[in-house]
Amino acid sequence: MTDQEDALTRMIAVLKQPVDIGPDLTARVMAEVRQAPVPALDETATPERNWWRRRWTVRFGPLGALATAAGIAAIALASQRVGRRAGVESMERSATVARTPGPTQFVLVAKEAKAVSLVGDFNDWSLSATPLTRSDGNGVWWVTVPLVPGRYRFAYVVDGTVWRPDPEAPAAEDEFGRPNSVLTIGGS
């Protein structure tokens, strides 16, 4: 063994000996940390500004996380409902603004009918939205609908199943195999 190897072996033996760091190491280190100067956030800033820029440590447990998430979900769901309601109201308002109503009477003679409804571009083609009223005994069915100038395609539905065009009105294009009539209302 050379002198160098012998010196190295002795150094390693010394380094391998246990070091007693004492039971109060944590306390001593923390004391040093607390005594160290704290860097200013901003020398020119007011305390209020520093408050906004100060870093915060937030701790919460599982229950707190659950409560936070539930709160966020509730706010989001509430905003969606408000948004949907606002959308519907917006549509209704725009429809009201766009359509200054004027009465238009629809008449159909159907003596054997038990019920007649009017469907068309003005009522979402709803079979139940615009039922006609029967005049006494003569088989004349009628209804008055407020309409603004425009071109409307429509039809009558007799007894819920039979589609009939208006015999007095022009025929309109149809792509679905049931006849339509058309009503054009001028505005100028």
Add this chain to the structure above:
Amino acid sequence: MRDTTPRVGFFGAGLCITLLLVMAALLLMGALPNTAEGQEPRLSTRIPVGARVQIDSILAAARAAGLPVEPLVDRALEGAAKGAPPALIVTAVARLGQELASARAAFGLTASAVEIAAGASALRAGATAKDLVQLRQLRAGQPLTVAAAVLADLVTAGVPADTAIAAVFALAGGADDADYLAFRRTVQQDIALGASPAAALGVRLQSLGSMADSPAATGQSSPRSNKRKP
């Protein structure tokens, strides 16, 4: 001395993060369908979901292009009310969307929704986009809805498209909505009495021309009626 600061343990932190992520995912899953633009609520109960998705995309495209959406919704609802197959409804809505786009291009960006819809009807009846451009020029500053609608009505009544277009153009200079409607009504009455559509239209046009040429008619347009009849 031990640090007594309360800590969130490994499992506690993991649980918190997991809960937050799960809640965020649930929130997104619930929010996405509701916040998607272009969904038409009136279709939700009347159109099968597959067709509805396609129609919603057509509506969204129409909105983005600044086209009126109401005629498209009406067409879908009409198909649903008539019990049409969903694929046919989608095809009809898509076709109408193209016609609305052509009508808007012909009538210009200032055209109203009802003008565009009437223009689309005229295109469906057989008019061309060029015809609509000419109609707009002939009726500069005047509403186009009834003129385009009458054009569509005449063709649907059996008048050849080029004849109907010529008649609507002939009236375009000075006729108002009531004149157009009265003209269409008289032509259809003649057709109902047995005249051929082309002949009925020709006769009525001729009578309008002779009225316009007569000194007595100077300053007066064709007879008008305030009574609204289909």
